[in-house]
Amino acid sequence: MLQVKALQKSFDGFLAVNDTTLNVEKGDVVAVIGPNGAGKTTLFHLITGQLAPTSGSILFKEENIAGMLPYLVCRKGISRSYQVVNIFNRLTVFENVQVAVLSYRKKTFNIFQPAKTMAVSETRKILGSVGLLDKSEMTSGSLSHGDQKVLEIAIALGNRPELLILDEPTAGMSPEETAVTLRLMERLSGELGLTILFCEHDMGMVFSIASRIMVMKQGKSIIQGSPDEVRNNQQVREAYLGGADQCST
Amino acid sequence: MILYNALFSKKTIIIGIVLLVAFLLLPYFLTRFYIYLLALIFAICLLATSLNMVLGFGGMYQFHHAVFYGFGAYAFALFVTKSGLPIWIGYVIAPFCSALLGLVLGLITVRLTQLYFGMLQLSLGSLVWAITYRWYSFTGGDDGIHGIPIPDLIGSSTGAYYFNLIVTAACLLLMYIIVNSPFGRTFQGIRDNPERCEAVGINVQRQQLVGQIIAAFFAGIAGTLFVTIEGSVFPDLMFWTFSMETLIMCLLGGWFFFMGPALGAVIIITVRTFVGIYTEYWTLILGLVLMLLIFFLPEGVLSLFFKKDVPSEKKEG
Amino acid sequence: MEFATNISLASLFQQVLVGLSRTTILFIVASGLSLVLGVLRIPNVAHGSLYMVGAFMTYTFASLFGQSALGFWLALTVAPLGVALISFLVERSLFCHLYEREHMMLLLFTFAFSLVIGDMVKLIWGSDYRSLTAPLFLQGSFSISGFPFPRYNLFLLMMGPLVAAGLWFLTNKTKIGKIARAAAVDREMVGAIGINVSGVFAAVFVIGCYLAGLGGALVAPTQNITQGMDHAIIIEAFLIVIIGGLGNIWGALLGALIFGLTDSIGILLLPQFAIVFPYMAVVIVLIFRPKGLLKSTW
Known part of the structure; x- marks a missing residue:
């Protein structure tokens, strides 16, 4: 449904998103994780048109929406x-x-x-x-x-929407509220059949709901795979999950 | 009519009817001066409310709204004095001229937001003013145009009073409907958060352009009402200080309330008229009152009576 | 160009020189406005009123000394400082509480301030116009290929670069200027690293208003000092700041040049509509560069 290929965004020479690749299939619940400043929010801004990418392509239902204005992106679904x-x-x-x-x-x-x-x-x-x-x-x-x-x-x-993008949906929530939101997302995906792309710092939540996970670090996508693949990936363990404790607190 | 039941509570309808009847009867008890003053107040109420449609309900920094008012007045005056066609047609054409100006200025200004938008509008409006001020052969320059013929029916001060009352009441009703329409709802969304509006698929600039045109249209009507009472036009009608005064009316009455600006207009015009009798330093008093207002009552007089659980104002980036 | 036939090169040159000296006044006033707008985000409508106060004060101080040369120079020094003092008091007592409010409120507040100043000027100086003569050696004119060019305008032409250099020094070489520039970009950050932002804001506001006063003082001998001169200049100053780029001092200079020159060319071509020419220039600039010619600070 959504294919992000070789996406780049630079701010005055600083590459906030650098060569990022992401695949979202219909019905997926995809989580993007990564430390603060990894470029997750920038990636979402690029997909929904708040920012225009420096280079690369964003295909939504086979159509390139890179650089499209936000209200038009929204009308695409x-x-x-x-x-x-x-x-x-x-x-x-x-x-x-x-x-x-x-x-x-x-x-x-x-x-x-x-x-x-x-x-x-x-x-x-x-x-x-x-x-x-x-x-x-x-x-x-x-x-x-x-x-x-x-x-x-x-x-x-x-x-x-056909694709729902949630930027840290539980940020600042109490554990009870987080649990409620988690159930809400499950329902949206299960009952309404929505495709969901979200990013989150709460690893417990990510691994309990995501069907696929993409890991970002310093603007680059390191790996995308099933929760188990990501959990067992050596590169991810070294690069990111070591620091996850700080992030999830 | 059933459609609009949702918009008006019984209380609103009763108050509206009582007010209308009271205003219809008033001329029998008032001297000519007060009839004139009320007719003027009606026109300014309409102007202030039209400004507030884009200001309080649309969040647009409409710094130079008076230019649409003055443009409407001039369009009417020029049509009546130059064309030789029936005067009534002027009342129809003038608001559309203002709306057209709203479109032209809007096309340039809506690309910008907030302060940039406001200052650009102030500049473009001043350009319109400058041309009007200088084009002696066409607009009469700084002298303006005087002795504009008005149809006999509404030529007397009582006739003008009733005409202004009815037109203003009808326009306020129409604007109230617009403010409560999907368009108005969207407009309020843009006021609160233009970025989010884009994200839910709203073409913010086009929405603002249309809002600008509608507001200019009603301001143009207000302009023709002014000419109906005064029989003359002059460049001060579209000078920027008058726009500021109109902004003050919205602030004073409360720009998050539909009737706020009208109330502000009533207060300002009334107080100015009566204070003006005693002192020539009216603007000093207005300035001091405005300062107090900004410090202590930034949501206007009506916020004293209708407390909303509205979050305090926030500055946007 | 057909119209050029009846306009000699010399008169064009003279008109341009006059335009340039007008540019100087516009630049001084607009740069102050731009400074306040760029750093404090206040669209100061009262800026024009302070300019008017500067002119009236110059008249009063110069008159104290019987409009002598000494009196003139003294007035030129003291009047802008007087304006700066007024602005300091107002900033510390009123404006400093309003920085977090919406632009709309700030605009209306400065408008209220301008209404108060306007009537105060009427109270103090009355409704009559005043005029002031420049010291003897700045009076009269010298001729440029047969056309007279007023000496005072030459003096103005020299003041422009002086003020520009001073502003450049202030914003680039002094600590306060550097902080102000940083605060213009990210106010919270500057506050977070422990700098007294409020104090810097006060200083910038006062400097900006000083420039309004200076503009008023310099313009005093060239025109009648009247009520209403505030309304005339403030819109022009705003236009200049917009086409230059908000908060950009060099933009103010560029804008003032465009404004002053189109104005003087307009006087040559179509005197009746001279006022329209600079406005048209502004519209044309803004259609192509809606955010101004040079980079704005925000």
């Missing part, structure tokens, strides 16, 4: 959440998700219908599936951090 909470602070939880649903339905230039009556059932369904339905009338800026992170995912679901 890729949605994402952010590492740092990135929601519509002054809107209610309901409205946050509704904006994405309205965008998906191409209603953003409709100026006469009352928005309150539109896309209600779908929005509520999404909120129900992530467990935010009872908070739907709260202003999103006043939610707890954990709930805001969940809302991040809910907004991304509003576009009915």
